[in-house]
Amino acid sequence: MNAIVPHSALQTLEDQITELAAHISAATWRLLALIREYDLRSGWNGGGTKSCAHWLNWKCGINVGAAREKVRVAHALPELPQISAAFREGRLSYSKVRAMTRVATPENEDYLLMIARHGTASHIERLVRSYRRLGRGEARQQLSCRELSYYIDDDGSYVIRGRLTAEQGQRLFQALDTAAEAIPYDEEHTPVMRRADALEGIAESFLTSAACDSNGGDRHTLHVHTRVTDLQAAGDVSAETQRRLACDCGVVHWLENERGQALDMGRRTRNISPALRRALVHRDVGCSFPGCTTHRHVDAHHVVHWADGGGTSLDNLVLLCRYHHRLVHEGGFGVTLSAAGEKRFNYPNGTEVPTGADMRFRGNVSALQLTHRHTRLNIGPRSLPPYWQGERMDLGMAIDGLLRRSSQGTVPDSADSRDSTLPGATRQHY
Numbered sequence: 420m421n422a423i424v425p426h427s428a429l430q431t432l433e434d435q436i437t438e439l440a441a442h443i444s445a446a447t448w449r450l451l452a453l454i455r456e457y458d459l460r461s462g463w464n465g466g467g468t469k470s471c472a473h474w475l476n477w478k479c480g481i482n483v484g485a486a487r488e489k490v491r492v493a494h495a496l497p498e499l500p501q502i503s504a505a506f507r508e509g510r511l512s513y514s515k516v517r518a519m520t521r522v523a524t525p526e527n528e529d530y531l532l533m534i535a536r537h538g539t540a541s542h543i544e545r546l547v548r549s550y551r552r553l554g555r556g557e558a559r560q561q562l563s564c565r566e567l568s569y570y571i572d573d574d575g576s577y578v579i580r581g582r583l584t585a586e587q588g589q590r591l592f593q594a595l596d597t598a599a600e601a602i603p604y605d606e607e608h609t610p611v612m613r614r615a616d617a618l619e620g621i622a623e624s625f626l627t628s629a630a631c632d633s634n635g636g637d638r639h640t641l642h643v644h645t646r647v648t649d650l651q652a653a654g655d656v657s658a659e660t661q662r663r664l665a666c667d668c669g670v671v672h673w674l675e676n677e678r679g680q681a682l683d684m685g686r687r688t689r690n691i692s693p694a695l696r697r698a699l700v701h702r703d704v705g706c707s708f709p710g711c712t713t714h715r716h717v718d719a720h721h722v723v724h725w726a727d728g729g730g731t732s733l734d735n736l737v738l739l740c741r742y743h744h745r746l747v748h749e750g751g752f753g754v755t756l757s758a759a760g761e762k763r764f765n766y767p768n769g770t771e772v773p774t775g776a777d778m779r780f781r782g783n784v785s786a787l788q789l790t791h792r793h794t795r796l797n798i799g800p801r802s803l804p805p806y807w808q809g810e811r812m813d814l815g816m817a818i819d820g821l822l823r824r825s826s827q828g829t830v831p832d833s834a835d836s837r838d839s840t841l842p843g844a845t846r847q848h849y
Contacts, residue, residue: 441509441798442798445506448506451493452493454475455490458471464604467708467746467764468710472487477709492513496516502531505535508796511536512540518540519531519535519543526824527821530824531543546821549814550821564582567582596617598617603742698733699736705717705740706739707738708739709764711740718744720754721735722735737754750767752765
């Protein structure tokens, strides 16, 4: 039979939980501020990782999807000073902030903040989800107007013009952003140039997956129009690009004269058999680069390139995603494979890429509380819990208030105190 715990002891336990949760929320605000600064400085870019989200996945143990959300929220908060301040002071949870930043603007953030302080995270999620669905009428109109056209310019360039629905556009640019992460950073490439390269990568990925299994043995055929001496010359960027492409594909050798006219075409040769690729996938699972989680669209990389005499065998191959395959060939990164199968990667300066995250102890709860007191954050057990008393949410009224707030710019009465009286239009929300 369970012993009866005194109410005072339970209250003390509750206070400890809510106060610690508020401190964690404030610390999360600080974490996101640091993430934003790190991302703006592209600190992750020099370490061989694809993006700030992938760096967080590796170094901080955060799932890539959750890490992308943290980066998104981190960049949204500076434009929402009221929500940011409440989050910093431990009065909002990350779950509420994450939901609000999907629809929050400088015009409606105070209304959303009022709702968040009087409701739960579930209330905020429902409100945001319903608010975002209101545009279905416009969506039907967008759907009927969607189009994509192109023409070939005089110089052979393709000029593309289109109109997409909001959902199509969001998916397209999400795919473009993801594909752009796989392109090595180059200061000479503008964002629009990287976007064009990303679109090509998406097309290549689709054609590859549609043509055959992405883990098949011969997924590309490389038509080499170059001298053998150029292919053997490591160091030149164009030669390294050819060497990368030739790592994992069928190769057709073209013999041409000095004017580019074909004199002879050799037979296609298959470098990596399906059986060898299956063994390689079984051993490496996915990309071998430390911290990378990519499992699809990976290439088999020759540690010692076949043009340099390296064998096409399991002890000379490692799986690399397209991004890290480029880094090894064109980015100056190195890789070695020991007889025991241990893989070592090196930065361009020769230092070794660590194989795991830094596991040093960083602090404790007491240090967190002291830090917040030092920064004059008055966080206690009443900071985080909402004012909600169990009332039923009037979703329609809440959405109506948000719509009026977003379109008219009216300011609702302050509701940041337990003693404040909510205006009649919002009192029945919960």
